[in-house]
Amino acid sequence: MTSGFLPYGRHVVDQDDIDAVVGVLKGEWLTTGPTVEAFETALVETLGAREAVACSNGSTALHLACAALGLGPGDTVIVPAVTFLATANAARYCGAEVVFADVDPDTALMTAETLDEALHRARRQGMRPRTVSTVHLCGQVGDLAAQSRLARAEGLTIIEDGCHALGTVQHVDGGDAPVGACRFGDLTTLSFHPVKTIATGEGGAIMANDPDLAGAMRRLRNHGMVRDAAGWTEAGQAFGADGQPNPWYYEMPEPGWNFRLNDIQCALGISQLAKLKPFVERRRQLIRRYDERLSALAPAVRPMRRHGDQDAGWHLSVALIDFAALRRDRGAVMRALRAQGVGTQVHYLPVSRQPYYRRRYGATVLPGADRWYDRCLSLPLFPAMAEDDVDRVVDLLAAELGLKP
Numbered sequence: 001m002t003s004g005f006l007p008y009g010r011h012v013v014d015q016d017d018i019d020a021v022v023g024v025l026k027g028e029w030l031t032t033g034p035t036v037e038a039f040e041t042a043l044v045e046t047l048g049a050r051e052a053v054a055c056s057n058g059s060t061a062l063h064l065a066c067a068a069l070g071l072g073p074g075d076t077v078i079v080p081a082v083t084f085l086a087t088a089n090a091a092r093y094c095g096a097e098v099v100f101a102d103v104d105p106d107t108a109l110m111t112a113e114t115l116d117e118a119l120h121r122a123r124r125q126g127m128r129p130r131t132v133s134t135v136h137l138c139g140q141v142g143d144l145a146a147q148s149r150l151a152r153a154e155g156l157t158i159i160e161d162g163c164h165a166l167g168t169v170q171h172v173d174g175g176d177a178p179v180g181a182c183r184f185g186d187l188t189t190l191s192f193h194p195v196k197t198i199a200t201g202e203g204g205a206i207m208a209n210d211p212d213l214a215g216a217m218r219r220l221r222n223h224g225m226v227r228d229a230a231g232w233t234e235a236g237q238a239f240g241a242d243g244q245p246n247p248w249y250y251e252m253p254e255p256g257w258n259f260r261l262n263d264i265q266c267a268l269g270i271s272q273l274a275k276l277k278p279f280v281e282r283r284r285q286l287i288r289r290y291d292e293r294l295s296a297l298a299p300a301v302r303p304m305r306r307h308g309d310q311d312a313g314w315h316l317s318v319a320l321i322d323f324a325a326l327r328r329d330r331g332a333v334m335r336a337l338r339a340q341g342v343g344t345q346v347h348y349l350p351v352s353r354q355p356y357y358r359r360r361y362g363a364t365v366l367p368g369a370d371r372w373y374d375r376c377l378s379l380p381l382f383p384a385m386a387e388d389d390v391d392r393v394v395d396l397l398a399a400e401l402g403l404k405p
């Protein structure tokens, strides 16, 4: 059993990870050097898309994705209401509007039906949908093929927010499609925050199959700078009298940001990515144990519903608890569990209910999102946990809810 406090998520860093970082610290490069490219190559080899663009975190990955797809004022992005703030905010950073789609109440995943409803709602409001940002919440992929058919038929681009789902493999047409291969989306975003499947401290990446999109994101993550003379347009200032490119020169066709990931973080990323398989396998074992133990508490408590045709990487273990029927207050249960060494979290208050979005778009009626939000509680899940830890969490939860485990 793990001694001490169990947070809802935590990184696992071993001596080989530390050695990899120390190796970079002793070398020439601390910022963007060869280890960034090596990490991008490792992501491509592991996940199967043609391109990987490393960046400073999953939020900037989403921002870069929206910018590279050319989103701007007058455009609309469909975003499922149950997600982290960043999925919606990325559209707003580019000046695009957000229309929130409802989700399945038992998985919190957007579906082709709720996407269709959101598209109709957007059009009724005179908005112009251009992109769908679909979210692989908790590590599960929804009915992505159906969502993709619908989006493509309407000429929309697709961002897969895979920040929860590194390590998830979908079974598609008799083959395997890892999240990050961009089998359905134009771009897939990843996060390497310490609660996620692998950690680089802060960190993120965008996977792509279109080299032009990848090139745009590489430029935009570095202030919008073009250093390659082949891409310059201002010959008068770019080249010397001898026709040679000026050695100091770079051009900025449009402004970008400093969203770079550095060599120190990428050394950790390479070392962690090499352990993706065992990390994910351990998460799956723990989820199986949770399923077994939580199912015994039905109907008041159930594990979140599994979506088919995939081996999920499982970022989160969510119990759906009928707090109303049990007449228990979720906050009180969370505080009591914390006092006994168990950290829990709520993923998420529907983003449409955040004051900023309520002010901007008014209240949106999304019954599936509300039903999920009312019942969800994320329980500790990270690879260093033992089966005994799962048992301890479920026993304490059952006791707090007045149920017999």
Ligand SMILES: Cc1ncc(COP(=O)(O)O)c(C=O)c1O
Pocket: 057, 058, 059, 060, 062, 083, 084, 086, 087, 135, 161, 163, 164, 191, 192, 193, 203, 204
């Ligand atoms: C679904 C989702 N998208 C994006 C992000 C942003 O990732 P980061 O924390 O690396 O900025 C998160 C972070 O929790 C997330 O949960």
